[in-house]
Amino acid sequence: DIQMTQSPSSLSASVGDRVTITCRASQSISTYLNWYQQKPGKAPKLLIYAASSLHSGVPSRFSGTGSGTDFTLTISSLQPEDFATYYCQQSYSNPRTFGQGTKVEIK
Amino acid sequence: QVQLVQSGAEVKKPGASVKVSCKTSGYTFTNYYLNWVRQAPGQGLEWMGTINPSGGSPYYAQKFEGRVTMTRDTSTSTVYMELNSLRSEDTAIYYCAREGGLAVVNFDYWGQGTLVTVSS
Numbered sequence: 001d002i003q004m005t006q007s008p009s010s011l012s013a014s015v016g017d018r019v020t021i022t023c024r025a026s027q028s029i030s031t032y033l034n035w036y037q038q039k040p041g042k043a044p045k046l047l048i049y050a051a052s053s054l055h056s057g058v059p060s061r062f063s064g065t066g067s068g069t070d071f072t073l074t075i076s077s078l079q080p081e082d083f084a085t086y087y088c089q090q091s092y093s094n095p096r097t098f099g100q101g102t103k104v105e106i107k
Numbered sequence: 108q109v110q111l112v113q114s115g116a117e118v119k120k121p122g123a124s125v126k127v128s129c130k131t132s133g134y135t136f137t138n139y140y141l142n143w144v145r146q147a148p149g150q151g152l153e154w155m156g157t158i159n160p161s162g163g164s165p166y167y168a169q170k171f172e173g174r175v176t177m178t179r180d181t182s183t184s185t186v187y188m189e190l191n192s193l194r195s196e197d198t199a200i201y202y203c204a205r206e207g208g209l210a211v212v213n214f215d216y217w218g219q220g221t222l223v224t225v226s227s
Binding site for chain 1: 142144151152153154157166168169202204207208210211212213214215217218219220
């Protein structure tokens with residue numbers, strides 16, 4: 001199975017900050033990498049697919065980069081509604097493993 | 108609009124089985140795989156398996172092989188996930204998620220989740 005490791009596990013940031021979350025795969029997955037946002041009590045929502053493509057309706061302050069084993073999710077200017085937990089997921093092979101999540105909290 | 112609506116919360120005793128439904132609408136049911144993902148309290152997301160509504164055998168994560176069965180009913184555009192021999196560690200929210208994407212698979216629409224509590 002491909003292991004996905006996110007860092008950090010949590011972070012505190014202020015509104016307006018630039019936030020970067022990293023995700024590392026245990027083997028090369030090309031750009032078969034997705035990012036999801038989950039708010040408490042809600043289902044996850046797709047943010048970015050194929051490492052860098054923005055899902056429909058997702059604000060442009062979210063961006064993704066990377067290929068191979070190293071990926072990043074960047075929020076260019078953190079907004080109040082962005083405080084949530086973020087997960088990466090590989091879709092290179094089954095099982096479709098997720099990272100452990102990164103919780104973005106208010107500083 | 109695409110919708111995935113899941114069945115309600117369940118409370119089960121250890122050793123019992125649970126069957127969760129996911130009724131879809133707003134798109135052609137047979138064109139998209141459906142996946143099941145679970146989330147234990149305070150924990151991350153765990154992929155359980157996938158089913159092709161057009162037919163063929165579902166694919167299950169090895170961890171759940173022998174205990175999970177995913178089925179579909181094309182007449183009602185509904186998929187089901189049945190988990191047997193429940194134990195306390197199976198207490199979780201279970202989500203269905205549609206598999207979108209052409210080149211890179213992703214989960215573009217999710218159900219609202221079904222809480223399954225396993226307790227004696």
